Amino acid sequence: MATNRTPLMAGNWKMNLDHTEAIAAVQKLAWTLKDAKHDYDDVEVAVLPPFTDLRSVQTLVDADKLDLRYGAQDLSTHASGAYTGEVSGPMLARLGCTYVAVGHSERREYHAEDDALVNAKVRAAFEHSLVPILCVGEGLDVRKAGDQVSYTLAQLDAALAEVPAEKAAQVVVAYEPVWAIGTGEVATPEDAQEVCGAIRGRLAELYDADLAAGVRVLYGGSVKSGNVAQIMAQPDVDGALVGGASLDPVEFAKIARFRSHVS
Numbered sequence: 001m002a003t004n005r006t007p008l009m010a011g012n013w014k015m016n017l018d019h020t021e022a023i024a025a026v027q028k029l030a031w032t033l034k035d036a037k038h039d040y041d042d043v044e045v046a047v048l049p050p051f052t053d054l055r056s057v058q059t060l061v062d063a064d065k066l067d068l069r070y071g072a073q074d075l076s077t078h079a080s081g082a083y084t085g086e087v088s089g090p091m092l093a094r095l096g097c098t099y100v101a102v103g104h105s106e107r108r109e110y111h112a113e114d115d116a117l118v119n120a121k122v123r124a125a126f127e128h129s130l131v132p133i134l135c136v137g138e139g140l141d142v143r144k145a146g147d148q149v150s151y152t153l154a155q156l157d158a159a160l161a162e163v164p165a166e167k168a169a170q171v172v173v174a175y176e177p178v179w180a181i182g183t184g185e186v187a188t189p190e191d192a193q194e195v196c197g198a199i200r201g202r203l204a205e206l207y208d209a210d211l212a213a214g215v216r217v218l219y220g221g222s223v224k225s226g227n228v229a230q231i232m233a234q235p236d237v238d239g240a241l242v243g244g245a246s247l248d249p250v251e252f253a254k255i256a257r258f259r260s261h262v263s
């Protein structure tokens with residue numbers, strides 16, 4: 001990866017760890033990183049816990065001044081009102097969230113989130129000073145047909161519709177091929193680079209080359225400490241969105257310290 005982009009390792013806990021477990025996990029993560037030999041110093045580490053954990057995580061991060069960012073896994077397109085079960089951008093901002101995942105494939109699949117809704121959520125995130133981690137990526141059928149680049153770029157185009165350059169400059173894009181999520185089936189470093197590079201190329205077309213050069217593009221899908229270094233060695237991969245492996249703080253800390261175990 002290029003040196004001017006700060007690597008981001010974000011742990012998407014999905015629907016795991018209640019608020020007491022979250023406190024233990026964050027404490028252990030912080031201690032494990034602190035014990036390390038500062039080889040993660042220039043790596044940003046973030047966790048995306050369930051909504052119910054966020055207040056506990058905020059309290060811990062503030063009280064112990066932890067060098068850790070956090071965010072949510074979804075947000076409403078609305079700021080407030082009669083939307084039962086929804087959580088708004090202002091509520092997340094008030095809890096000190098830096099990030100919010102938008103358009104995760106599990107939301108697209110199980111909650112029928114389409115490109116228009118993902119675009120509205122990206123814009124809602126920016127409106128409330130949250131940085132969207134925009135998730136894109138193809139399913140197995142698309143991959144088998146060899147259409148992964150065009151499919152993923154179409155998702156990117158739709159998600160960034162009417163997002164002005166000053167906002168788009170802050171976006172984080174996570175390329176998560178659906179067939180590699182939770183399956184143990186990790187994309188090869190070349191697979192990850194192909195699409196992450198194409199994402200950066202499209203950002204240059206949609207905006208400009210400078211903006212594209214500054215945006216962080218993450219890879220997600222069965223990332224572990226054993227494969228992160230090879231993935232991070234790719235020029236257009238700037239970090240990882242980690243699911244299962246982020247639930248183990250020691251393993252997640254190892255992922256954040258990817259430079260110490262380059263094979």
Ligand SMILES: O=C(CO)COP(=O)(O)O
Pocket residue numbers: 012104176180181182183184220221222223241242243244245
């Ligand atoms: O969906 C993911 C992160 O958002 C990836 O999950 P896994 O790391 O469990 O494959």
